[in-house]
Amino acid sequence: MHSRPGTAPTIETIARHAGVSTASVSRVLRGLGGRPDTVARVRAAATELGYVPNAMARSLRGGQSRQVTFAMPDIGNPVYIAMVRRIQQVVRAAGYRLLLHSTGADPAEELAALRALADRHSDGLILCPIRVTPAHLEELARSAAPVVVIGSVPEEVPVDSVRADSVTGAELAVRHLVAAGRRRIGLLNGPADTVPGAARHRGYERGLEVCGLPHDPALTSFGRFDAVSGEAAARDLLARVPGVDALFCANDLIAVGALRALRGTGRDVPADVAVVGVDNTDLAEACWPPLTSVDLGSQERGRLAAELLIARLDASGRPPVSRLAVQPRLVVRGSCGSTAGTTATHKEMS
Template sequence: MRTRTGSSPTIETIARHAGVSTASVSRVLRGLGGLPETVKKVQAAAAELGYVPNAMARSLRGGQSRQVTFAMPDIGNPVYVAMMRHIQATAGAAGYRLLLHSTQADPVEELAALRALADRHSDGLILCPIRVTPAHLDELGRAAAPVVVIGSLPEDLAVDSVRADSVTGAELAVRHLADTGRRRIGLLNGPADTVPGAARHQGYERALAACGLRYDDALTASGRFDAQSGEEAARRLLDRVPDLDALFCANDLIAVGALRALRSTGRTVPQDVAVVGVDNTDLAEACWPALTSVDLGAHERGRLAAELLLSRLGDEVQAPVSRLAVQPRLIVRESCGASAAHADQVGGPSQHKEIP
């Protein structure tokens, strides 16, 4: 029996017929075993549906595709491009091709990328979600192939991860602005219900308190993690708080939008308003004035995630779960100036210093 005339059954149809998960079907069909009852159900369903193993897939060395997937929220965001370059370099050196999946931060797309591992088109997945829902945790816990998450996960979930210390990064940025004499420091954030959005907000509040500055909701605005949203949020904030003297932006794209808004409203940077971004992407050096930005180690996170995935695909399948954290650095450039009182002295060729 076949699912329809002329078509071969898929792992999904076998799973439905057998009443088991696609991950279980994948393991049984790859010869990795499982519970005896599950193996019998899968084998019976496969035989009844007329499943024929793919000869090309069987011929691949070790039954592997020699491909790994990187699923990221936005392929146009420079921070994910930086990750991708280092994932590709690391995977390529080990003989793997890299497949890209731009999810647009849609949980449905991210869950689909996890479920697609059962099809064995990819040997493993590096997933970079900006929200982690219970459905994500459920799929991660039963993934049919190794997964590494770039982001934070619950400690009791047996999945490797690499994260940035975004809260400390936000603190570095806001403390620096306060140290240079800024007192009306605004926050331009992405969606507050995302992991990075929540971390930026937490670090912003902590730093204000540490510097003796009062938190005020009126000094914050949020939108998306892109330049257009950054410009719109900056305009709203400047209309509401005309005496704003600094902006901490949740990423470099938002900061680019903020710089546009400041120029169009006749404010100079850093003389009138100092600006700090996050991610230290190539955009930071390309801006004028060059953008001070928190480096969250996108390159390093990409490389470490690829190394963890390759270790799972190699000899360390049963190794303990790895939880790696990359420490932030503040890269100070002209968009902050030397201080609020002497910002007009900053100029000339782009220069920067690092604050660990």
């Protein structure tokens, strides 16, 4: 016999079903024991009625909700889907549920996720911001629960972090394009005021410098980290600047848009224009031609962040802050006219 459809069993319904007082039911469900026959009857009634303990009540009682949150800029971006998969594996194995919060890259939403930790609906937070403001640093410093940042944070902020070396990754891409004979390499970037946007730009400039090529500001375009922006930026750049023979795109979504623009303007990839993306998402292999892309270790960053968070939740005392970095590698496919399936690291290209 279960409760009526649409109604959840309560302490009162369990007490009536077991023939005991509500106080007895409360003691048993709180793990405080009682007479053996009473405990047996209450547990049997709870099972028969389909009683599920309330997670928030458990958190107030025992200090943990057994839930952790992942706050990411865009749940539709394949990068964050890859992170979710690995984070989920780690937290599930540790006995936690994973809550997802898609912030839209809005700092206010990210700050709200940090402040919500005080409500104890979640035991900890993995935060992946693309902008880190002074308000972020203040909230991180006084967080009510453990936080791990996927990204870079200043040394003085006492939170664990896992970052990608985007600067080196962008340099890898440019050096590969130059080695393939390209000399007019455009950069299709996301917003300049974001952490990844700034890092891609620094790496692009460094790659040109290492290869002895001048930096032409006309070859750089800033937009959004999506395919629509990538297509518009590519069309604009190709129309404004003659002789562009390669495009380095700040993520795979931008690269998808760039490929669409190149097809629409009658340019062959890679014969006329080579294309490189960033993130090595599932999109890279699904494109035609398959997309050469810088792998920034999205899955690895997700795994490491989850392991750091679980370790801090399980630790006694205050362990030292961990700062981890995942090294990039270039995965070469047909969009550069190079041998598909090969990879390169910064050490190998040095």
